Amino acid sequence: PPAAGAELSGVLQEMTRKECHFTNGTEKVRFVDRYIYNRQTWAMFDSDVGHFVGFTPYGEFNAKNWNSDPAQLEYAQTAVDWYCRHNYEEINPFITERRVPPSVSISLVPPSSSQPGPGRLLCSVVDFYPAA
Numbered sequence: 001p002p003a004a005g006a007e008l009s010g011v012l013q014e015m016t017r018k019e020c021h022f023t024n025g026t027e028k029v030r031f032v033d034r035y036i037y038n039r040q041t042w043a044m045f046d047s048d049v050g051h052f053v054g055f056t057p058y059g060e061f062n063a064k065n066w067n068s069d070p071a072q073l074e075y076a077q078t079a080v081d082w083y084c085r086h087n088y089e090e091i092n093p094f095i096t097e098r099r100v101p102p103s104v105s106i107s108l109v110p111p112s113s114s115q116p117g118p119g120r121l122l123c124s125v126v127d128f129y130p131a132a
Contacts, residue, residue: 012038020084029088031079035059045076052076102128 014037021030031047042059043066045052051067054060066072102125109120 014038018079018083020080020087022084022088025092026085026088029080029084031076031084033076033079035062045079047077047080050077098129100127100129102126 017032017034017036019032019034021032022028029047031045033045034041035043040056042056043052043054043063045066051073052063054063066076105124107122107124109122111117111119
């Protein structure tokens with residue numbers, strides 16, 4: 001808690017962010033694991049680089065330790081398969097193979113006093129996926 005009479009200056013946040021970047025399905029996959037504190041990335045693993053990189057003194061310290069641990073390094077290096085490709089296979093049907101037929105309705109819009117003349121037909125096509 002802040003000292004008596006002092007106000008909080010803001011909220012500090014610590015998080016990790018795991019990203020999988022896919023090119024041509026699972027043909028080319030890149031795994032990125034970011035370690036973030038207060039909106040600043042302090043360390044990161046990038047499968048294209050193959051090891052942890054630190055961006056702050058604390059991050060450099062941790063990256064050095066993680067890179068010197070063969071089990072930790074192998075765990076991150078193999079995440080392309082056990083994390084990215086595995087999850088791709090699980091969610092791919094919901095992302096790329098999802099098909100929802102459209103709901104179509106046609107209704108007659110009668111003429112109004114502000115727009116005299118013949119009525120018009122209104123065609124509504126909604127609730128379909130993919131949009132194209």
